[in-house]
Amino acid sequence: MKQLTVKDLSAEEKLRLICSDGRWHTPDLGGKLPRVAVSDGPIGLRKENIYEDGRVETVPAISYPAVQSLANTWNAECARLMGEALADDCIENDVDILLAPGVNIKRDPLNGRNFEYFSEDPYLAGTLAKAYIEGLQSHNVGACLKHYYANNLEYNRLEQSSEVDERTLREIYLKPFEIACEAKPVSAMCAYNRINGVYASENTKGFRILREEFGFDGAMYSDWEAVRDRTAACKAGLDIEFPFNQANYDKLVEDFKAGRISEEEVDACAARVLELAYRIEAMRKKRKVQRTKEERHAVARRLAEEGIVLLKNEGVLPLKKEERVAVSGSFAAPERCSLVAGGGSSMVRVDGTVFDLPALLRERMRGEVRYEAAFWTTGIVSNCQKPHKAFMDAAESDVAIVCVGTGADLESEGGDRERLRLPSVQENMILEVARRNKRTVVVLFAGSAIDMGAWQDEVSAIVWAGFCGEAGAEALADILTGRVCPSGKLSETLPLCYEDTPVFGIYKDACVARYQEGLDVGYRYYDTYGIPVAFPFGHGLSYAQFDYSALKVKCSKNTVQVRVLVENTSKTDGKETVQLYIRPVQTFVYRPEKELKDFCKLALKAGEKKEAVFDLGEKAFAYWSTGVDGWRADDGLYEIVIGASSRDIRLTAKIRLEKGVFTLL
Numbered sequence: 001m002k003q004l005t006v007k008d009l010s011a012e013e014k015l016r017l018i019c020s021d022g023r024w025h026t027p028d029l030g031g032k033l034p035r036v037a038v039s040d041g042p043i044g045l046r047k048e049n050i051y052e053d054g055r056v057e058t059v060p061a062i063s064y065p066a067v068q069s070l071a072n073t074w075n076a077e078c079a080r081l082m083g084e085a086l087a088d089d090c091i092e093n094d095v096d097i098l099l100a101p102g103v104n105i106k107r108d109p110l111n112g113r114n115f116e117y118f119s120e121d122p123y124l125a126g127t128l129a130k131a132y133i134e135g136l137q138s139h140n141v142g143a144c145l146k147h148y149y150a151n152n153l154e155y156n157r158l159e160q161s162s163e164v165d166e167r168t169l170r171e172i173y174l175k176p177f178e179i180a181c182e183a184k185p186v187s188a189m190c191a192y193n194r195i196n197g198v199y200a201s202e203n204t205k206g207f208r209i210l211r212e213e214f215g216f217d218g219a220m221y222s223d224w225e226a227v228r229d230r231t232a233a234c235k236a237g238l239d240i241e242f243p244f245n246q247a248n249y250d251k252l253v254e255d256f257k258a259g260r261i262s263e264e265e266v267d268a269c270a271a272r273v274l275e276l277a278y279r280i281e282a283m284r285k286k287r288k289v290q291r292t293k294e295e296r297h298a299v300a301r302r303l304a305e306e307g308i309v310l311l312k313n314e315g316v317l318p319l320k321k322e323e324r325v326a327v328s329g330s331f332a333a334p335e336r337c338s339l340v341a342g343g344g345s346s347m348v349r350v351d352g353t354v355f356d357l358p359a360l361l362r363e364r365m366r367g368e369v370r371y372e373a374a375f376w377t378t379g380i381v382s383n384c385q386k387p388h389k390a391f392m393d394a395a396e397s398d399v400a401i402v403c404v405g406t407g408a409d410l411e412s413e414g415g416d417r418e419r420l421r422l423p424s425v426q427e428n429m430i431l432e433v434a435r436r437n438k439r440t441v442v443v444l445f446a447g448s449a450i451d452m453g454a455w456q457d458e459v460s461a462i463v464w465a466g467f468c469g470e471a472g473a474e475a476l477a478d479i480l481t482g483r484v485c486p487s488g489k490l491s492e493t494l495p496l497c498y499e500d501t502p503v504f505g506i507y508k509d510a511c512v513a514r515y516q517e518g519l520d521v522g523y524r525y526y527d528t529y530g531i532p533v534a535f536p537f538g539h540g541l542s543y544a545q546f547d548y549s550a551l552k553v554k555c556s557k558n559t560v561q562v563r564v565l566v567e568n569t570s571k572t573d574g575k576e577t578v579q580l581y582i583r584p585v586q587t588f589v590y591r592p593e594k595e596l597k598d599f600c601k602l603a604l605k606a607g608e609k610k611e612a613v614f615d616l617g618e619k620a621f622a623y624w625s626t627g628v629d630g631w632r633a634d635d636g637l638y639e640i641v642i643g644a645s646s647r648d649i650r651l652t653a654k655i656r657l658e659k660g661v662f663t664l665l
């Protein structure tokens with residue numbers, strides 16, 4: 001097919017081209033162009049088949065761990081793997097572009113969509129998103145980086161304005177998009193909300209930054225029904241509106257005819273849609289499914305294994321084979337494993353896969369494994385069945401495992417959570433079981449921070465399962481019984497209570513959310529102000545033990561190389577994520593106490609030693625200066641901080657930066 005340019009199309013064709021075709025396609029202008037098919041979503045393919053009679057059916061697909069769980073792996077290789085496996089799911093279903101990943105920062109732990117996002121930290125979010133995109137596109141399926149930008153609440157998301165200062169935007173909310181653009185996503189999606197009063201769909205400044213500063217060379221779509229004024233959006237640089245909206249299209253044509261939008265302005269957007277169509281056509285020719293469904297399920301299992309976080313363990317895990325175990329809580333064996341997930345456009349239809357932790361434990365344990373659902377949260381109201389049996393089981397067993405969480409009823413697109421705590425019925429269940437068995441393990445299925453204050457001191461172990469996908473039960477069973485050594489670490493802080501968070505009590509009304517906390521998001525806030533937390537950013541225990549030593553810092557003119565030796569001093573093979581933070585010692589602008597600048601996950605056999613090596617350039621020390629409207633690394637003293645978490649600091653070193661030259665002190 002000859003590649004057309006905007007010169008080959010009439011004005012009417014170009015106006016039509018930038019207004020999509022139905023819900024999930026770009027227009028092919030009567031067969032003149034390749035027609036591009038897009039589909040959700042970040043956690044698994046959610047493709048809608050729309051039939052002639054109007055019926056809509058979602059195709060069944062593999063449910064991978066939620067992006068929040070993926071982030072808890074702290075492993076770019078896992079992110080890449082997820083992208084590759086999702087690409088195969090797309091290829092099998094003729095989907096050209098997956099509407100993923102979302103990289104919005106987890107500013108408020110109550111945000112309903114936090115499970116779809118990576119982290120409170122921009123570097124971790126951007127780095128993993130970049131790998132996810134690379135994975136997808138290496139298998140010739142396009143990615144769509146979303147939701148651009150400062151979309152950090154679901155409350156009134158279609159209208160509300162995020163009021164954010166320039167420096168905070170650059171260092172926190174734009175930074176994940178900047179890093180992820182290095183993977184050259186073929187598309188991006190603007191958010192619903194306004195930023196400082198201007199709709200994201202009409203945000204000329206935002207589109208300019210993405211294209212001219214971040215190097216984005218793809219097509220920009222709207223979020224679904226995010227366009228209020230197609231003419232204003234086109235003028236700003238929004239290339240294509242999804243889904244097709246007749247009224248918007250008619251108004252655009254009317255504005256064009258009235259001269260309120262020029263052909264040049266339409267051409268700018270139409271050209272990028274044409275380029276997308278041909279780019280996808282070329283990718284389509286190279287596509288080949290690389291993994292079988294079984295192999296992709298195995299990928300989902302590996303991601304779940306690496307994303308599960310052991311938060312607390314007072315000698316009760318791993319289980320011993322002959323121990324008798326009492327499992328309770330319906331999250332252990334939900335009727336549909338898609339319930340161990342968040343709700344909304346990312347929800348995957350999972351057919352045929354059974355999520356049954358008790359059954360899998362029975363395969364691995366010699367001791368008796370009892371199970372009693374006892375409760376299930378269906379939103380706030382919970383139906384309690386036979387809790388007394390669950391309590392008796394706990395009293396008569398060596399270990400009690402209580403499976404609790406939120407699920408799609410409490411964490412979903414379109415709304416935010418009311419509270420950080422679990423439903424009372426679940427909290428009471430934990431306390432009642434713990435009263436009867438001191439060796440109680442809580443397994444938490446949630447997509448964002450939970451306030452555990454009511455019960456965390458009463459139990460012996462806490463395992464953060466997250467929304468671990470269809471293979472999560474297998475991964476959990478292996479971790480609980482010690483076949484797999486847990487290696488996940490938190491990608492967001494778990495605060496003691498909502499009142500301790502940096503967003504508590506700051507200005508938010510129906511129209512404006514003021515980001516008064518500025519740079520103080522997540523650990524940047526808690527660590528700077530010394531606020532106690534339940535579990536810190538970057539925290540995760542293992543069945544192995546890791547010793548950090550021999551920190552070496554080599555400064556050359558404008559780079560710093562940091563090496564640290566990590567030894568597995570236990571008898572258990574494991575994996576350890578080493579985190580590198582920068583701590584400015586004295587600066588002439590406000591800077592958070594520390595900022596994550598690199599990380600490295602090492603697989604270490606029992607007794608094995610390996611070096612983590614980090615190469616930092618000047619940008620790792622920089623902040624966004626509104627004095628010069630650019631990145632700037634001030635001369636002065638800095639600390640290199642090596643941690644097993646943001647609060648478990650193992651080694652530090654001081655360096656000086658002077659006129660672009662680093663020297664070790």
Ligand code: GLC
Pocket residue numbers: 040099146223224345
């Ligand atoms: C939704 C979501 C977006 C999704 C799109 C298509 O409203 O905000 O993430 O990709 O619409 O379902």
